[in-house]
Amino acid sequence: MRAASKTASWFLAAALACGAASAAGACSRPIYLTFDTGHMGVAPLIAEVLSRQQVRVTFFAAHEKTREGDGSLGEHWASWWRARAQEGHAFASHTFDHAYWRADLPGGEFRIRSSSGPQAGVDLRWRAQDYCANLDKASARLQQLTGQPPLPLFRAPGGRHSQALLRAAEACGYRHVGWADAGFLGDELPSDKYPNDRLLRQALERIRPGDILMAHLGIWSRQDPWAPAVLEPLIEGLKARGHCFATLREHPAYRDWVSANPLPARALR
Secondary structure, eight states: OOHHHHHEEEHHHHHHHHHHHHHSSSSEEEEEEEOOOOSSSHHHHHHHHHHTTTTTOOEEEEOOOOSSSSSSTTTGGGGHHHHHTTOEEEEEEOTOOOOEEEEEGGEEEEEEEESSSSTTOOOEOOOOHHHHHHHHHHHHHHHHHHHHHHOOOOOOGGGOOOOHHHHHHTTTOOEEOOOOTTTTTOTSSHHHHOOOOHHHHHHHHHOTOOOEEEEEEOOOOOOSHHHHHHHHHHHHHHHHHTTTOTTSSOOOHHHHHHHHHOGGGGOOO
């Protein structure tokens, strides 16, 4: 009886917090939930949760290998991306080939190793224009899939970058987005050492207003998937604490950049 009463009170608090935010007409304690692509195995479930909870997020997309279909930006998943656009989510590049920065090289080049594409697993030497072209390729595909221009933002795979890489990306129209320390939701950590209940409890204790959160649409290595167990309780728990959700279009560190620097036609061809 006590547990049932506690649960009822918790849901009432969540509803009141959500209603207060709506009544105020603004998101006063925003959280910025973002998803990077992955094997897409939990993408349908994530979409259901976001729709049910009326939460808008930002997706960073690369063309990654998937459990079914022809890659995360392939035709198999085209209708999934179109539906997310119709729901009001935002989209940005994660590089087309999920291209990891490994090191800065002489002459302004970079050592890159992609985890997708025809040269996956090979160390490559890319110039700034090569990296920009890979950012653009993901943006162009997102435009085709969603019918809307992606944000002039990107996330480097693994969050790995250098100042030189950030300068190169910004010169061709993209500003980098990382995540808050508390916003690392842990869905890529081994589930035997980091079980879902621990990750949920830790996130609810640590997340603060303004934090950017990061998870994936599927992680190959995790045995006990994160999203089915954690995503909805996390959203509900954050709402109960008075938080609301917004896309990176509204983030104070990026909104001026987004409004002043739409991606050029070059990036959307």
